[in-house]
Ligand SMILES: NC(=O)c1ccc[n+]([C@@H]2O[C@H](COP(=O)([O-])OP(=O)(O)OC[C@H]3O[C@@H](n4cnc5c(N)ncnc54)[C@H](O)[C@@H]3O)[C@@H](O)[C@H]2O)c1
Ligand SMILES: O=C(O)C(=O)C[C@@H](O)[C@H](O)[C@H](O)COP(=O)(O)O
């Protein structure tokens with residue numbers, strides 16, 4: 001049984017990762033459901049089709065349950081879908097006593113969290129994540145939608161009441177989504193623990209770990225995230241470390257119009273960039289970026305598409321990074337593996353790293 005408690009100054013909640021995790025809704029979470037007048041389930045089209053029986057079981061938890069189906073992937077993290085969902089809740093009579101379920105991957109979780117954060121200035125929600133990547137996205141309370149100008153540009157910090165994984169849900173997860181999710185797992189390793197990082201780099205089954213080790217790996221990832229979120233919930237300091245790989249990664253996501261490459265695939269590219277920057281401008285041992293790129297290529301991550309975009313295009317998106325301050329970019333780098341830090345980076349260094357990365361990838 002895997003349960004980890006997140007303890008924040010004003011809120012405590014559990015992250016449950018176990019087979020049949022959803023059964024807890026009818027038992028442990030029954031008192032919470034009794035205090036709600038309506039439940040709104042936000043689910044994407046794919047999860048809705050695959051898990052219609054599970055949705056029926058959710059509907060039996062309460063006498064007033066309304067389901068809102070959204071497009072799959074990043075296509076649901078838009079102002080349009082956000083607005084339609086809010087109207088749906090209003091038309092169905094949702095109030096401040098209502099509760100939302102986010103049933104899907106990180107995109108559904110980010111959207112639902114933002115709806116919950118802003119509906120009547122804030123209602124409760126439960127994360128029911130269905131992807132490996134969501135061991136990251138469902139925990140810690142960052143919620144957002146995208147704008148054409150950039151990734152997660154409109155959002156709020158809003159913590160869930162609970163995060164409940166049912167490990168059986170991963171049976172239908174396509175290989176590409178496993179790969180995407182494991183990118184955030186290895187991110188958690190790189191920013192926290194050199195030994196764990198090396199174990200993952202040596203793991204031939206990295207992309208799709210055996211079922212019995214999965215629970216342990218996900219809990220390890222969540223515990224890295226939990227510790228950081230507990231000490232810096234609103235990202236004034238150490239929470240920035242969770243953004244390792246994201247300054248360049250988010251630029252690729254925005255340049256490719258959100259969805260051509262997945263979030264995890266872009267973060268993998270972004271971590272290669274950040275490792276190279278760490279070697280060049282900090283104290284990371286030379287060769288770590290090359291080792292990482294070789295590993296990532298072997299595991300089926302794609303790098304070539306980034307060079308379809310000019311440095312200028314990507315830099316324009318990097319400047320939208322939320323860590324930037326007074327026009328200066330702040331990158332998460334590693335002084336050594338397990339030891340992240342934040343450094344300011346100017347345009348010429350950014351360009352140099354971009355060019356060197358091209359040579360490393362092509363060479
Ligand atoms: N809030 C945070 O802290 C945080 C952290 C990391 C990532 N994110 C966000 O999370 C999003 C990425 O999350 P994601 O990778 O889970 O993406 P996603 O929600 O788009 O899901 C990926 C795909 O998998 C499908 N899917 C989901 N569960 C499935 C299942 N069990 N079986 C079969 N198919 C399934 C979905 O329909 C979708 O097509 C991005 O928008 C990213 O910005 C947020
Ligand atoms: O929880 C965090 O903090 C993170 O940065 C986790 C990231 O994996 C995640 O993608 C997050 O949504 C990025 O945040 P943003 O502030 O750069 O939009």
Ligand SMILES: [Zn+2]
Pocket residue numbers: 136184246263267
């Ligand atoms: Zn991420």
